[in-house]
Amino acid sequence: MRRGELYRVRRGSSQDPKKYRVFVVVSRQILLDSRFSTAICAPIYSSFDGLSTQVPVGIDDGLKHDSSIHCDELVSILKSSLTHFVGTLRHAKIEALDRALAIAIGLDTPV
Secondary structure, eight states: OOTTEEEEEEOTTSSOSSSEEEEEEOSOHHHHTSSOSEEEEEEEESOOOOOTTEEEEOGGGTOSSOEEEEGGGOEEEEGGGOOEEEEEOOHHHHHHHHHHHHHHTTOSSOO
């Protein structure tokens, strides 16, 4: 598992109306390589509102249609649930994701 990878996850009993949702892994790599059982992820929705905390993604990233990563809705997901690989973000998208994450958590200097 690597930072920037997309996985489809079954969302069992959550408030999410969809049974499955695609998430992008945003945890730092050292955490992903550790025995820690969870990874921090951001959900991907088909909507894009143009917010600075959203990153447009689409077919080039392994998705079926244009969507966006929503960095204001970070969640911790069991690594064991991240089994259905969808794709990997390119370097430029990871840089955009880093900027959106910095804005979402209120860092003074976006990456």
